[in-house]
Amino acid sequence: MKKKEKIQELKTPEKERVMPEYGEEIISLIRGNSAPPVMKAHLEDYHEQDIAEILDCLSLNDRKKLYRVLDADMLSGILEHCEEDEAAGYLNEIDLEKVPKVIESMETDSAVRLLKQLNSEKRSFIMELLNTDARNSIAITSSFAEDEIGSMMTSNFILIHEGLSIKEAMSSLISQAAAKDNISTLFVADNDGIFVGAIDLKDLITARQGDSMEELIINSFPYVYANESVDDCLENLKDYSESSVPVLDNSNRILGVITSQTVIEAADEAFGEDYAMLAGLTAQEDLEEPLGRSLKKRLPWLLILLCLGLVVSSVVGIFEKVVSQLTIIMAFQSLVLDMAGNTGTQSLAVTVRVLSSEGLSFKEKLGLLWKEMRVALCNGVILGSMSVVLVGLFIYFTKVPDMVFAFSVSGCIGISLLLAMLFSGASGTLIPMLFKKMGIDPAVASGPLITTVNDLVAVLCYYGLSWFFLLHIMHF
Numbered sequence: 001m002k003k004k005e006k007i008q009e010l011k012t013p014e015k016e017r018v019m020p021e022y023g024e025e026i027i028s029l030i031r032g033n034s035a036p037p038v039m040k041a042h043l044e045d046y047h048e049q050d051i052a053e054i055l056d057c058l059s060l061n062d063r064k065k066l067y068r069v070l071d072a073d074m075l076s077g078i079l080e081h082c083e084e085d086e087a088a089g090y091l092n093e094i095d096l097e098k099v100p101k102v103i104e105s106m107e108t109d110s111a112v113r114l115l116k117q118l119n120s121e122k123r124s125f126i127m128e129l130l131n132t133d134a135r136n137s138i139a140i141t142s143s144f145a146e147d148e149i150g151s152m153m154t155s156n157f158i159l160i161h162e163g164l165s166i167k168e169a170m171s172s173l174i175s176q177a178a179a180k181d182n183i184s185t186l187f188v189a190d191n192d193g194i195f196v197g198a199i200d201l202k203d204l205i206t207a208r209q210g211d212s213m214e215e216l217i218i219n220s221f222p223y224v225y226a227n228e229s230v231d232d233c234l235e236n237l238k239d240y241s242e243s244s245v246p247v248l249d250n251s252n253r254i255l256g257v258i259t260s261q262t263v264i265e266a267a268d269e270a271f272g273e274d275y276a277m278l279a280g281l282t283a284q285e286d287l288e289e290p291l292g293r294s295l296k297k298r299l300p301w302l303l304i305l306l307c308l309g310l311v312v313s314s315v316v317g318i319f320e321k322v323v324s325q326l327t328i329i330m331a332f333q334s335l336v337l338d339m340a341g342n343t344g345t346q347s348l349a350v351t352v353r354v355l356s357s358e359g360l361s362f363k364e365k366l367g368l369l370w371k372e373m374r375v376a377l378c379n380g381v382i383l384g385s386m387s388v389v390l391v392g393l394f395i396y397f398t399k400v401p402d403m404v405f406a407f408s409v410s411g412c413i414g415i416s417l418l419l420a421m422l423f424s425g426a427s428g429t430l431i432p433m434l435f436k437k438m439g440i441d442p443a444v445a446s447g448p449l450i451t452t453v454n455d456l457v458a459v460l461c462y463y464g465l466s467w468f469f470l471l472h473i474m475h476f
Contacts, residue, residue, distance in 0.1 A: 023054045036069045048077035067094045072101035080110045088117030100129040108137045108154040149233040150226030153247040153256035158186045166207045184243050193253040308452040319463035329466050332413050340420035340458040341451040347372045347428025355436050369429045376425025380418035388414035408474050416465050420458035
């Protein structure tokens with residue numbers, strides 16, 4: 001059994017690395033003098049992830065020693081746990097005669113992404129050295145765009161033809177299992193290659209000699225088409241817990257499968273992109289991204305927000321008389337603005353997640369808006385009431401010992417908070433809906449934009465109510 005991965009920090013002069021607790025043990029093994037078979041046997045006790053994380057801690061000679069000791073199957077697993085650009089660098093260090101075997105042992109989608117990191121000359125050279133099955137699988141997967149689910153499929157699956165007996169199906173499974181490891185689900189196709197269903201491995205193993213294959217086939221098994229978008233497929237597959245799902249062409253022939261691990265990775269990547277968009281960016285950034293590219297993605301949003309910020313400042317300037325006569329209200333401006341912003345961001349997060357489901361009717365969208373406004377209203381009533389009491393007591397005991405004045409100001413704050421939160425709940429729902437209608441990713445409508453719009457409304461509510469109630473009604 002492979003050892004569980006444990007993480008600890010290892011500091012080096014170049015940077016602070018994060019590596020497995022077993023890292024030092026693995027490095028010692030590689031740098032030791034054990035015979036290659038003994039070293040290989042010991043290294044097989046560790047997870048490929050553990051070995052992948054210490055590769056950059058090794059010298060070039062140490063890595064080349066590792067490449068010679070391990071077989072192609074284990075090396076492919078290690079490279080699949082590396083970042084794609086790093087994996088390409090390590091692949092260039094492996095002896096050329098071993099590289100095709102490493103590529104053939106990888107999941108097809110991983111092999112395609114890795115080969116794309118190499119220059120065209122070396123990629124073509126390696127493709128010529130691959131066996132026919134691997135070359136065809138890579139060519140098919142490479143033919144799909146990155147946003148199509150076909151680009152993520154693998155040929156690592158068991159295919160059984162319809163009409164076989166239980167014994168013949170078992171023989172077919174055994175003959176394919178040596179080269180495949182995704183065997184928990186067996187996929188069934190007719191004589192023309194058309195997908196007809198799936199069989200659970202356990203059902204096939206426990207079936208009796210005289211049982212019919214048709215009784216084992218699950219005809220309602222989920223599937224996707226290779227040219228469907230990744231986002232649409234993730235939405236369709238999220239309710240299923242299958243270890244792998246078949247990918248079909250437009251003629252319903254099975255081309256490959258997408259594994260649950262790939263679905264999770266794709267969902268994680270999509271979430272990361274949406275999270276970056278919530279910050280006003282158009283893609284997820286990393287530490288090595290060029291300065292110019294980062295500016296290009298951030299600056300347009302910041303310019304828009306700068307203009308909106310100037311509008312907010314101008315509105316505050318309009319109420320200069322209120323601020324000069326009631327300076328105490330300035331102390332609680334951030335309270336109203338922050339709570340409005342937080343409410344808008346919460347509504348936005350819920351709306352973006354709901355809008356990721358295609359086919360929402362107008363009635364369902366109205367229902368979402370009504371629900372978010374009710375939530376915002378209830379929160380506003382609760383927090384506004386608390387503000388009236390707490391702020392009123394705070395002003396009375398620490399600022400102005402006048403009960404009427406203290407609770408007039410806190411009442412103004414509480415009502416402003418209620419109104420601002422109600423509007424924020426509505427804007428956090430309506431703005432992403434508008435973006436969706438315009439064909440723009442609703443995640444782009446997020447964080448900074450909605451917060452700034454909510455600030456504008458909160459300022460108008462807060463200072464407008466202070467001007468009308470405190471100055472003109474109460475005459476403070």
